[in-house]
Amino acid sequence: MAEDEPRNGAPGMQSGPYQGPRAADVTPEPDHSDDPGYITRTRFLSNAAFAGTGVLAAAIMVPVVGFAVTNPLKRENYRWVDIGPASDYLKNPPPYVNPTPSTKIGEVASLAVAGPSSDADRRIYVVYGLKDPSTRPQPSPDxxxxxxxxxxxxxxxxxxAKDFxxxxxxxxxxxxxxxVAYSPGSAGYVCPCHGGAYNSRGLVTGGPPPRPLDxxxxxxxxxxxxxxPQDIEAGKDxxxxxxxxxxxxPNLRVLVGKPYSIDQEQQPFPLHDPGMPVSGTLSHLYPFT
Ligand code: FES
Known part of the structure; x- marks a missing residue:
């Protein structure tokens, strides 16, 4: 063999003009696969991906769980507020003598009520009216x-009076x-934002609201x-x-107190935020619905 002829196949030997290190020259990395304390790149990337997934899940779930858990626990102190003499609200009571379709059946009053926080400030409609407005006769076409x-x-x-x-x-x-605003013409409430409609008792008659008015x-x-206090708590007053x-x-006064939500059957529920259904499957899926 000539003196400058490359010796192919021999580790560490040059076989061309390239003079740098060859793969065969590299000393193999020691195998740490059995060492639990040694972090390989694969293990590091797996751990990082796992941790990232956990952080992402927490970022999504913490606000949701916090909302679900803390909202029912959020307590607000409400007190009874005197809104005036009963005679200001109990207008046009029965019995009615020679009534006509234009006879006023009860009355709806509107007033602003300030609460202990700006969130609690509210306008309320005080409705003295029929328990079942659907009983009111409507003219048929013929x-x-x-x-x-x-x-x-x-x-x-x-x-x-028992009907009111x-x-x-x-x-x-x-x-x-x-x-929402009360519409005397339709004897109900209409919302200017997305067309929500409610009857005189605040029950949903149309549009997107998921529950009646609170x-x-x-x-x-x-x-x-x-x-x-315990007698007031028991309703004896x-x-x-x-x-x-x-x-x-003239000493009879009307007082308003704590707000609450209802369902379409008018069953009471703790106060819910707008958009939250109070019953049915959707109430369990909120806020994903
Ligand atoms: S319908 Fe009232 S806020 Fe959307």
Whole structure:
């Protein structure tokens, strides 16, 4: 063999003009696979990916869980607020003599009520009206006005105080919180933001709201009478509506208190934020719905 002829196959030997190190020259890395304390690049990347996934999951779940857990625990101190004499709200009570379709059946009043925080400031509608507004007769297309007037008079004449109740309805739309307005023409509430519609009791009749309008505790008391806190808690200070509606006592006052949410069956629930359903499957999936 010539002196300058390359010796192919021999480790560490040059076989061309390249004079640098060859793969065969590299000393193999020691094998640390059995050493639990040694971090290989693969193990480091796996751990980093695992940790990143955990951080991402926490970033998503912590606000959701915090919202779900702390919201029901959030306590706000509400106190009863005197909003005036009962006679200001219990207007047009039954019985009705010679009623016509234009006879006022109860009344809806609107007023602003300040709460202990700006979030608690609210406008409420105080509704003295029918427990079941759907009983009110509506004219049918082929019905004469005389026939309808007669039907209406018979229905209205039969109304009694027991057919009425007193509600305080919060004007915060149950969809995204826009202020709803009472529409006397439709005897209901309409939301200017996305067309949410509610009947006179705040129950949803159309649009996107997931639940009815929230309500506020309301009661009628005699301001000349004193009660122990536990008796007030038990409701012993409350004057029955049927009594108050026919009373001339100037000391009867209307008080409003704590807000709460309801479902379409008017069952009470703790106060929910706008957008939150209070019952049904969607209430369990919120806020993913
Ligand atoms: S906020 Fe009222 S319908 Fe959307």
């Amino acid at each position: 019905e004469s006005s005389e026939a309808f007037d007669k039907k209406f008079a018979a229905w209205a004449s039969a109304l009694r 109740d007193l509600l305080a309805i919060w004007n915060r739309c149950a969809h995204l919180g826009c202020p 309500r506020v505790d309301i009661k009628i008391v005699d301001q000349t009478k004193m009660y122990e 409350r004057i029955p509506l049927e009594v108050a509606a026919t009373s001339n006592n």
